[in-house]
Amino acid sequence: MAEGIRIGVAVKHGIDVALTRADRTTGLVQLSSAPRKTSDFDKNAVEEAVRLRERNGGTVTAISVGGPAAREALREAAAIGADNLALVTAENWASWDTRAVARLLAAATAQLGGFDLFLLGEGSTDHFAGLVGPRLAAELGVADIAYVRKLAIEAGVVVAEKDLEREVEVVRARFPVVVTVGQEINTPRLATFTANLKASKKEVKVLTPSDLGLKAEALAPVVTIERVAVPETPRKQVAITGATPDELATRLRDALRQEGVAP
Amino acid sequence: MSPDPFLCYSEEPDVAVDLVRLARSLADPSGTGVRAVVPPGAPADLADRLAAGGAHGLEIVPGPAESDPQVLAATLAEIVRVAKPGLLLFGSTKRGREVAGRLAGLLDLPALTGATAVRLEGESVRVEREALSGNAVAIERIPRGPAIVAVLPGTTGPAPAPVASVERREHPTAPPPPLTERTEVRTKPGGQLEIEKAERIVTIGRGLRKKEDLTMIEALARALGAEVGCTRPLAAEAGWLSDDHWIGLTGHRVHPKLYVALGVSGAVQHLVGMRSARIVVAVNRDANAPIFAQADYKIVGDLYQIVPALLRALGG
Ligand SMILES: Cc1cc2nc3c(=O)[nH]c(=O)nc-3n(C[C@H](O)[C@H](O)[C@H](O)COP(=O)(O)OP(=O)(O)OC[C@H]3O[C@@H](n4cnc5c(N)ncnc54)[C@H](O)[C@@H]3O)c2cc1C
Numbered sequence: 001m002a003e004g005i006r007i008g009v010a011v012k013h014g015i016d017v018a019l020t021r022a023d024r025t026t027g028l029v030q031l032s033s034a035p036r037k038t039s040d041f042d043k044n045a046v047e048e049a050v051r052l053r054e055r056n057g058g059t060v061t062a063i064s065v066g067g068p069a070a071r072e073a074l075r076e077a078a079a080i081g082a083d084n085l086a087l088v089t090a091e092n093w094a095s096w097d098t099r100a101v102a103r104l105l106a107a108a109t110a111q112l113g114g115f116d117l118f119l120l121g122e123g124s125t126d127h128f129a130g131l132v133g134p135r136l137a138a139e140l141g142v143a144d145i146a147y148v149r150k151l152a153i154e155a156g157v158v159v160a161e162k163d164l165e166r167e168v169e170v171v172r173a174r175f176p177v178v179v180t181v182g183q184e185i186n187t188p189r190l191a192t193f194t195a196n197l198k199a200s201k202k203e204v205k206v207l208t209p210s211d212l213g214l215k216a217e218a219l220a221p222v223v224t225i226e227r228v229a230v231p232e233t234p235r236k237q238v239a240i241t242g243a244t245p246d247e248l249a250t251r252l253r254d255a256l257r258q259e260g261v262a263p
Numbered sequence: 264m265s266p267d268p269f270l271c272y273s274e275e276p277d278v279a280v281d282l283v284r285l286a287r288s289l290a291d292p293s294g295t296g297v298r299a300v301v302p303p304g305a306p307a308d309l310a311d312r313l314a315a316g317g318a319h320g321l322e323i324v325p326g327p328a329e330s331d332p333q334v335l336a337a338t339l340a341e342i343v344r345v346a347k348p349g350l351l352l353f354g355s356t357k358r359g360r361e362v363a364g365r366l367a368g369l370l371d372l373p374a375l376t377g378a379t380a381v382r383l384e385g386e387s388v389r390v391e392r393e394a395l396s397g398n399a400v401a402i403e404r405i406p407r408g409p410a411i412v413a414v415l416p417g418t419t420g421p422a423p424a425p426v427a428s429v430e431r432r433e434h435p436t437a438p439p440p441p442l443t444e445r446t447e448v449r450t451k452p453g454g455q456l457e458i459e460k461a462e463r464i465v466t467i468g469r470g471l472r473k474k475e476d477l478t479m480i481e482a483l484a485r486a487l488g489a490e491v492g493c494t495r496p497l498a499a500e501a502g503w504l505s506d507d508h509w510i511g512l513t514g515h516r517v518h519p520k521l522y523v524a525l526g527v528s529g530a531v532q533h534l535v536g537m538r539s540a541r542i543v544v545a546v547n548r549d550a551n552a553p554i555f556a557q558a559d560y561k562i563v564g565d566l567y568q569i570v571p572a573l574l575r576a577l578g579g
């Protein structure tokens with residue numbers, strides 16, 4: 001493997017959940033106009049890809065499926081060290097669901113010559129489904145290891161620590177492998193000023209569904225989002241005041257006893 | 264003609280039983296359509312628990328426990344071929360979501376995870392799920408016949424009437440060879456705590472300066488008859504508490520009567536874990552902390568002064 005490892009990494013330009021505001025009267029969130037940013041765990045996926053390339057040699061290709069603004073997620077990936085950038089796009093990109101995204105990523109993988117290792121986030125910040133990674137692996141017919149917290153490569157074999165609710169599993173798989181990661185795996189580096197500048201000049205390969213041999217029917221949504229609303233949880237909002245900590249504490253205790261929740 | 268059956272699957276026995284109840288609450292009462300998978304390596308009593316829990320039929324996969332997602336998905340695909348379900352209900356656990364994605368890709372099925380409520384409406388399924396990292400609730404629609412909906416643990420229905428005779432079907436599968444090899448399993452530290460079941464919780468955030476100060480928090484929890492919870496940084500970064508204390512999007516969702524948040528800022532990813540608490544108390548020295556918007560009782564102050572005072576007030 002003189003040329004090192006071919007690594008693909010998926011970056012979603014998703015909705016910025018911290019900045020999303022609901023309409024005051026209806027409580028509804030307008031998804032189409034919501035501010036966007038790179039999905040959190042995808043930054044960890046890019047960082048891990050770049051670290052593996054630094055250790056083992058090879059190339060890192062970042063792929064985003066989305067609209068024109070998704071170029072920003074690709075630029076950020078390049079600033080951390082991705083070598084090649086690809087944007088999979090079409091006019092109707094906003095209608096693509098998990099199934100369509102997985103299909104497009106699988107077709108793009110084939111188009112770009114295949115990857116030994118494909119890294120994704122274990123859940124996207126906005127949708128948090130945890131589906132695209134395993135779905136992509138099934139589309140490609142390759143191994144998948146989700147919820148990875150530690151990753152190493154030993155002679156064409158991926159060794160991963162998979163974090164489940166109550167246990168950690170050590171799992172090995174031969175290339176090609178799809179791996180999903182969370183934010184515990186690493187701390188993404190901050191891009192330098194020069195890296196940011198260079199990244200904004202990097203060429204983005206644009207791929208459309210027809211370039212990838214996919215017909216519109218194959219990408220038609222099967223899951224539709226009907227409405228997104230911020231739930232109303234009415235809270236009493238009682239400010240406990242007092243001159244000393246003991247006064248505050250006594251008043252809080254009494255209020256909680258009144259509620260029947262403190263001994 | 265009876266409608267296509269439901270197929271319930273979770274590797275977690277308790278979740279599997281909850282799924283059967285949920286399916287029975289959705290199923291036509293006159294129908295016989297709730298089938299549950301007894302996965303390979305399941306505890307010996309699972310089949311009986313599922314039968315007692317209201318399943319009309321069991322799809323039993325003999326053999327040792329299986330961890331490879333592709334083998335599990337291939338096994339389930341075989342069951343789907345035989346049972347022809349209209350809706351597959353999975354547990355939205357980590358493994359549940361992984362297998363759901365793999366199976367959805369294998370059979371080209373629509374799939375949704377993180378559901379908190381499911382309702383049938385004609386040919387489609389109306390699913391309520393967490394969206395925007397738990398900041399919002401989304402209503403999504405998925406067609407029946409067949410599709411996968413993975414529901415968060417705890418989503419269930421009332422205990423249904425038991426079924427007189429439960430049909431049991433064995434699936435001696437010849438799955439493809441596994442693509443992954445599990446070489447080691449380590450149990451995580453902690454793990455005894457079931458914080459999702461706690462009635463009272465005292466949650467500590469990054470307002471805590473050092474690990475030793477946990478003694479004070481634990482004492483307050485004891486005085487209140489509460490369990491100790493924490494935000495992500497304390498478990499994932501500092502490692503001061505084990506993961507079973509971690510509350511939020513990537514931790515546990517809790518439903519206590521009392522939730523006391525100490526030195527917790529109230530990030531959306533934390534709030535989603537505690538939104539259904541009945542009474543919320545927040546202590547934070549920053550009057551603008553977002554946690555206060557979610558609080559019933561608010562104290563702007565230093566937890567290092569309030570906690571000892573509360574201990575005096577409760578212990579006296
Ligand atoms: C994809 C994703 C998933 C996440 N999942 C989770 C999750 O499941 N759970 C979770 O909790 N977080 C999660 N997070 C992290 C979350 O965004 C926040 O970073 C985290 O909740 C902050 O924890 P904190 O409130 O303890 O710390 P901080 O935000 O640092 O807040 C500390 C607070 O303590 C107050 N304080 C400091 N000293 C004192 C004192 N002496 N007395 C009183 N108050 C004091 C400060 O005013 C501040 O408000 C996730 C993030 C992402 C991106």
Ligand SMILES: Nc1ncnc2c1ncn2[C@@H]1O[C@H](COP(=O)(O)O)[C@@H](O)[C@H]1O
Binds near residue numbers: 013041065066128132
């Ligand atoms: N539109 C997209 N473009 C690129 N990658 C994506 C896209 N949607 C999802 N992904 C990848 O799939 C992961 C899981 O997404 P999800 O299944 O939505 O939780 C994300 O963290 C990304 O790595």
